[in-house]
Amino acid sequence: MMRCEACNTDIMNNNCIKCTRCNKQYHTLCINLSDEDLQNEKTSNKWLCPHCRSKQPKGDNSNTPVRPSTPTSMADITFNVTRRKVNQARTEPQQIASLSTESWRQEIRDIIREEIRDALQETVGALTSTLTANLREINEEMKEFKVSMNFLNSEFEKLKDDNTLYRKEINQMRKENEMLRFELTDTKRKYDQIDQSLRANNVEIQCVPENKTEKLLNIIKQLGRAVNVSINENDIQYCSRIAKMKPDSIRPRSILIKFNTSRLRDNLLAAVGAYNRTHVQYKLNTHDLGFTSNEKSPVFVVENLSPENKNLHAAARIRAKELKYKFIWVRGGRIYMRKNETADKIFIRNLDMLNKLT
Structure with missing residues (x-):
């Protein structure tokens, strides 16, 4: 990248011109060239930079008279003397000195003005070039910033739309979850009702001592005789010990009885309740079921x-x-x-x- 010889900054655009002699380049602003002058100089292809122009002769001195080689006294010289009128006023020496001083001062003023003008032009050109380069960089950065902001804005709008969509989906899922929870509760309630209805013919005998050689049918028949309810083998569909709800419990396993009809189950429960009400001090216990070797411990007959x-x-x-x-x-x-x-x-x-x- 070329640098301007006047302001010593990089040349970023086409507003520049190259010296035809030294090939150095300059900003047009640094050398105070207008667009019209720039086109003319580029068209002529003969533009010289100030440094090269200062080295050229001030003019053509080919016609300058050359002092003759012969002595002046021997040369044939013709003098053209103009005689002034006698009555023309002669210039006083003081007036001549005053005029010479005033012209000298005016010439110095012109030189100073010209130097100041050149210095200001050079300074303004350098500042303009620097400001132009800085403004160009700022414009580029602003463009990049604008692109970034547009990208971030588009991404934010996408996130905003996605967030709105997700909120709708979450609300819909919440409604569906509440509905499913209600349906699950209702289904569980119905399942419990069905499960309990399937146990309508069942009864549990709790706290009956266990024995490896026990016969559950005999225990059930003895229970019927104790509470005055007739129970035959044909009335019993199923009987067995059931697992404990709490494995670490010291209570014996309960006996589950499934009767053929719920009426027999209800009769047995009613008879046990009547027996306990008439025998307040000695409610239904293990002795009533034929366990004479053990202490009297209560026996409970409840619904399954x-x-x-x-x-x-x-x-x-x-x-x-x-x-x-x-x-x-x-x-x-x-x-x-x-x-x-x-x-x-x-x-x-x-x-x-x-x-x-x-």
Whole structure:
């Protein structure tokens, strides 16, 4: 890249001219050339820079008279003397000296003005060239900044649109989630109802001691005889010990009985309840079932609840102790509570309802 010999800065555009003798380049502003002068100089192809122009002769001296080689006294010289009129006023020496001093001063003033003008032109040219280069750089940087801002603005608009879309999708997913949660709760409730209805013929005998040689049918028949209910083998569809809900519990496994009809199940539960009411001091216990070798320990005959209802029943018993509710019972797979003899019964549907009790 070429540099201007006047301002010593890089030449960035075509507004420059090259010296035809030294091949040095100059800004047009630095040498004070107009566009018209620039076109004329480039067309003539004879432009010289100020440095080369200063080395040229001031004019053609080929016609300058040469002093003759012969002595002046011997040369044939013709003098052209103009005689002034006698009556023309002669210039006084002081006036001549005054005129010479004034012209000298005027000449110095002109020289100073010219030097100042040249210096100002050179300074202004250098400043103009520097400012032009700086402005060009600033313009380039502004263009790049504008491009960057346009890119960032477009990306921000995309993010804004995506954010709006994602918000709509999230709201839609929330609605769908609430709907699915409601459907899941409803499905779970229906499943629990179906599960409990399938246990309508079942009954559990709890706290009966276990024995490897035990015969569960004999225990069940003895239970029927104790509470005055006739139970035959043909009335029983299935009977077995069931696994504990809490493996670390010391209580023996419960006996599950599945009757052929729910009526027989209800009769057995009603008879056990009547037996316990008539034998308040000695409610149904292991001796009633033929276990004479052990101490009298209570035996409970209850409905076979689903796992969900068993957990709810256990929570209801704990809550009843906290609130000092006097009665809690199960009827038809449903859990009821009553605070005292005069209070209304409360059907416990779920844990939320249980926690709202006061």
